[in-house]
Amino acid sequence: GQNIDQPTEMTATEGAIVQINCTYQTSGFNGLFWYQQHAGEAPTFLSYNVLDGLEEKGRFSSFLSRSKGYSYLLLKELQMKDSASYLCAAPFTGTASKLTFGTGTRLQVTL
């Protein structure tokens, strides 16, 4: 599979900006996914990066550096509904058929 590391928990204030980091093995790299999962619900797709750089999608942006094995998810203008777990996922080395998921970063947005 892959070794994926991301922080376990983060807390941020409503209206603020938060950055959730993810590191992974670089060999055989074939793209990196971010998913959002609210408590008790299914993961939902947020973003996919295969090239270096920042991709913006409304309040959410995702960054990738392939040479450093590093990605981050940037959430702007935080809202209470953004309280959720954010999962980083990368393909198994050498294949795009299956993903390895990180353990997820649980984000708590406070007033």
Add this chain to the structure above:
Amino acid sequence: NAGVTQTPKFRVLKTGQSMTLLCAQDMNHEYMYWYRQDPGMGLRLIHYSVGEGTTAKGEVPDGYNVSRLKKQNFLLGLESAAPSQTSVYFCASKSGGNQPQHFGDGTRLSIL
């Protein structure tokens, strides 16, 4: 468009009982996956399928079997349930390549 549907949503079993979890997708996706999610361990791949009639082992296949007789359905079987298999099970599907996976709502399984 229902997407990915899992049945049942909840189930309680006794140790040694068997059961089958059903996953159905209506998006004509080639790839289907079964994961389990446990606290602090993230999503772990049990088995997957790259097309009708094919199956392959994931990271944690022991104690589970799968079948993909029809393209739209992916069944996960527990032949003799054990307490260690208490978990939330998610099914997912994707069309191919680097497309994102779409997840069902999950099955919460407790084994006593």
